[in-house]
Amino acid sequence: MNGSNGSLPPAFRDWSANVLEPARRRLPERRAAFVTASGLPVPVLSVPESLEPSYQERLGFPGEFPFTRGIRPTMYxxxxxxxxxxxxxxxxxxxxxxxxxxxxxxxxxxxxxxxxxxxxxxxxxxxxxxxxxxxxxxxxxxxxxxxxxxxxxxxxxxxxxxxxxxxxxxxxxxxxxxxxxxxxxxxxxxxxxxxxxxxxxxxxxxxxxxxxxxxxxxxxxxxxxxxxxxxxxxxxxxxxxxxxxxxxxxxxxxxxxxxxxxxxxxxxxxxxxxxxxxxxxxxxxxxxxxxxxxxxxxxxxxxxxxxxxxxxxxxxxxxxxxxxxxxxxxxxxxxxxxxxxxxxxxxxxxxxxxxxxxxxxxxxxxxxxxxxxxxxxxxxxxxxxxxxxxxxxxxxxxxxxxxxxxxxxxxxxxxxxxxxxxxxxxxxxxxxxxxxxxxxxxxxxxxxxxxxxxxxHGERIIVGVNRFRTEVPETAPPATDPSDGRLGVDAQLERLADVRARRDSAVVGTVLGQLEGAARAGKPVMPEIVSAVRAYATVGEICAVLRSVWGEHRP
Amino acid sequence: MRGKILIAKPGLDGHDRGAKYIARCLRDDGFEVVYTGIRRTPEEIVSSAIQEDVDVIGLSILSGAHLEIFAEIFRLLKERGAGDIAVVGGGIIPEPDIITLRAAGVRAIFTPGSSLEEMLVLFRELAGETRRQRGLITS
Known part of the structure; x- marks a missing residue:
């Protein structure tokens, strides 16, 4: 049903006044009016003419517990x-x-x-x-x-x-x-x-x-x-x-x-x-x-x-x-x-x-x-x-x-x-x-x-795979340009070497030591990770410290 | 028993739905199958292949690092005198790379279009070939 006539269930009218309208004032809808392709009105929400008690419990209105119909009153x-x-x-x-x-x-x-x-x-x-x-x-x-x-x-x-x-x-x-x-x-x-x-x-x-x-x-x-x-x-x-x-x-x-x-x-x-x-x-x-x-x-x-x-x-x-x-x-x-x-x-x-x-x-x-x-x-x-x-x-x-x-x-x-x-x-x-x-x-x-x-076994049909196949040659995966990737890798390795050469390695050693201390003591590690990052310690170095304390998972 | 297969996942990606499925289907088909788990180095894969005395290695990789990694596995197999183990691969591997890998000695590359039946047939052939070479079966 659409929200324009008088036979709306009371719960809907309550929701409309107390939830929907305030939400619309906070965040207006995308259009002044929503209509179908032929110009007919589209309601924000359709509900049954009478609401059983289980409706509220299982579905509720959008933006209301338990959110079955959506977490916002007006959604999209x-x-x-x-x-x-x-x-x-x-x-x-x-x-x-x-x-x-x-x-x-x-x-x-x-x-x-x-x-x-x-x-x-x-x-x-x-x-x-x-x-x-x-x-x-x-x-x-x-x-x-x-x-x-x-x-x-x-x-x-x-x-x-x-x-x-x-x-x-x-x-x-x-x-x-x-x-x-x-x-x-x-x-x-x-x-x-x-x-x-x-x-x-x-x-x-x-x-x-x-x-x-x-x-x-x-x-x-x-x-x-x-x-x-x-x-x-x-x-x-x-x-x-x-x-x-x-x-x-x-x-x-x-x-x-x-x-x-x-x-x-x-x-x-x-x-x-x-x-x-x-x-x-x-x-x-x-x-x-x-x-x-x-x-x-x-x-x-x-x-x-x-x-x-x-x-x-x-x-x-x-x-x-x-x-x-x-x-x-x-x-x-x-x-x-x-x-x-x-x-x-x-x-x-x-x-x-x-x-x-x-x-x-x-x-x-x-x-x-x-x-x-x-x-x-x-x-x-x-x-x-x-x-x-x-x-x-x-x-x-x-x-x-x-x-x-x-x-x-x-x-x-x-x-x-x-x-x-x-x-x-x-x-x-x-x-x-x-x-x-x-x-x-x-x-x-x-x-x-x-x-x-x-x-x-063909019990589940996948079109083009186990049914309705065409006998034309399949498209092969496109080629990647190997030189393209190589340039990126070289630049990456250079930048890494450059960072290692230019940073203050004594500071890096100190902050990584503090990280290890915190991890061993079961203390928060996040402040130490932030310090290590600031000192240009690498992802690999920081994780190596944590590996040394926590071990590695090998199933 | 049809033979022994090592299903291995080199490279750093964790997509092993396909590898596990193939391992199980090979088992259903009468092979003895060892699955390595994800993220194994070429060194680890070659060591298990030799230790387990397998007939075929099936490599599954989706990270894009197949050229580097397959080459290293071949080098290690030859170095350890295990060049008779047949190697096949599977993954999202572009056509020019398939040609390169085949030329390097990979017996077959299975891509997303390959059927289970064609894979099983090939594993049977290759395992038989290795076993004949080793004098395990005659005919």
Whole structure:
């Protein structure tokens, strides 16, 4: 029903007067009136003519507990989701050029992909870094690289998302110090650092230290941000990679929430109050191809998280119970065969994310099963987001599928499956123990095996792969220019050697010694990491100190 | 038993969904399979291949460092007198690199379009070849 006649349920009228209207005054909608392509009115929210008591309990109104229908009263009618496309460039200088171009074209969110040596706390000149420097993102060895990465970019005016986990503390310290050099205080900085170490052991693979000290470090970073960098999301708890590794939709959310509980408990043990940091917890999920299941997953996840934070952790602030999440379309569903088909896949996946109420979105490029995307395919991915935002009308009304018998039934089903799976992790001792014992890894592996088996046996159809194949030669992955990469690596190695030669090595030795002392004593390491970064100690050197104290994880 | 395979993940990337799946399918197909886990150095991979006395090594890599790493593995295998072990690779590997790797002695490169059946067939052939060379089977 639309909101213009007199038969509105009283609860709707209350919400409209007390929640919706104040929200609209704070943040006006994008248009004075929303209409369909033929000019008919589109309501902000549709509700049944009479509301059963269970409506409020299970769905509620948008912006109200338990947030099943969305975390904001007007959702995309006021502000569209953030179109944040993640991309990696080999060198700090090249990334800097791209960032400045993006900012000039109106984007205000930057996203940093780091190369694997950086993600693993290894310097570019380490033997294990051979062939990997600048391959999947930018190489950062010392503060000098970070200075170059953000040269002439005003850090008080951008928000930066950094995909970094095991050495998150080091890279965040570098970002903070670069801000300070620009005259921007830590408190003014905005952005997100992934800092979700637990899923590295079960899904993504870039861990360094054993799970226990790593979890403690992640907790310290949450506390440090709450005190020093309150504008930063100190963690992005990620189901994306868990799903990519083979988990089902329910497992994706369940393992993510199990990890989230471990982070919350760690932060609480450090003496933080739940309402002091819960509003800053952010999440990252996957949008795969089963359209209604994905929509139901996002809606169920919001409801579960809201209840969990309020009931288990006794949060009282409304913002603490809001599940805010970024979504990326599912890389594992892209096919190398008939690559143009992937445009259809990512479009439907992106639609599921929007109908599911995501706060930000990355759409994969069609060619990502073959290589890093070309400029043209990356641009098309962004255009798909814009088509969905501006041409289809799906963003013009809040939770447009809410109330569908099918979607509500699936939302309830997903909720039960997620809660069952969370209970299993709980029985296995919680996320940390279930990660150390390999319980979560085995569950994911089993699901991955079953899914791939179904594809190989033709029980699950993938167009162009096991059905509807064309007998034309497939496109081979495009060639990369090897000389191109080599130049970047040489420059990186030179800059690293230069930093090592020019810095005050006595100071570096002292600060690294202090870091080791703090780590051995179980004291906070973040202040020491900031000092080490200021002295131009490298990511590799800082992580080597921590490795020597905490050990290395070798499953 | 059809033979013994080492599935190895060199390079720094952690994407081992494919490697684990292949390992399990090879096991289902009657092979004895050892999986190394992620982020193994060429040195570690060659040592386990020799120690485990495998017939074929399957390398899975998605980080982009395949040229450097495969070359090092071949060098070490030859240096240790284990040049008879057949090596195949899988990952997102561009066409010119496939040609380079094949010329260097990699017996096959599987890319995202490859089917499970063609992989199993090739592993059977290569394992048989190595075992015949070693006099483990005659025919």
């Amino acid at each position: 009618r006021s502000r569209l989701w953030t179109m944040r496309q993640y991309s990696g460039f080999a060198t700090a200088a090249e990334s800097n050029r791209r960032y400045r171009a993006l900012l000039a074209s109106g984007q205000d969110g930057l996203s940093v992909a780091f190369d694997l040596p950086t993600q693993l706390g290894l310097d570019s000149d380490h033997p294990l870094s051979r062939g990997e420097v600048g391959k999947v993102g930018v190489a950062i060895d010392s503060l000098a690289d970070m200075e170059l990465l953000f040269q002439d970019i005003p850090l008080d005016r951008v928000s930066t998302s950094m995909t970094i986990n095991a050495p998150a503390a080091v890279l965040l310290a570098m970002y903070a110090v670069v801000g300070e050099q620009q005259g921007v205080g830590f408190r003014q900085l905005k952005g997100t650092v992934q800092n979700d170490i637990l899923k590295e052991y079960t899904a993504r693979g870039t861990y360094i230290f054993p799970p226990r000290p790593s979890l403690a470090l992640a907790g310290e970073l949450i506390a440090w941000c709450a005190a020093e960098m309150p504008g930063f999301n100190p963690i992005s708890i990620s189901g994306y990679h868990i799903r990519e590794a083979g988990a089902t939709a329910a497992q994706e959310v369940a393992f993510t929430f199990a990890n989230a509980i471990a982070y919350v408990e760690t932060a609480l043990q450090r003496g933080l109050a739940i309402d002091a940091f819960a509003p800053r917890l952010s999440f990252f999920f996957n949008a795969a191809s089963d359209f209604f299941e994905e929509i139901a997953k996002f809606r169920a996840a919001r409801r579960i998280w809201a209840r969990l934070v309020r009931e288990k952790f006794r949060a009282t602030k409304l913002e603490s119970a809001m599940l805010r999440f970024h979504v990326q379309t599912a890389g594992h569903t892209l096919t190398a065969q008939q690559v143009d088909n992937n445009l259809g896949r990512v479009t439907l996946q992106a639609m599921a994310a929007i109908l599911g109420g995501a706060q930000s979105l990355h759409v994969n490029a069609k060619d990502e099963a073959l290589s890093l995307p070309t400029d043209a395919s990356a641009e098309t991915a962004l255009r798909i987001q814009q088509i969905l935002a501006f041409e289809t009308g799906i963003a013009d009304s809040v939770d447009p599928l809410g109330g569908s018998y099918h979607v509500e039934m699936l939302t309830d089903t997903l909720e039960r499956a997620i809660l069952d799976c969370m209970a299993e992790v709980e029985r296995a001792g919680g996320a940390l123990a279930a990660t150390e014992s390999g319980f979560i890894q085995r569950q994911i592996e089993e699901s991955a095996y079953r899914q791939q088996r179904a594809i190989d």
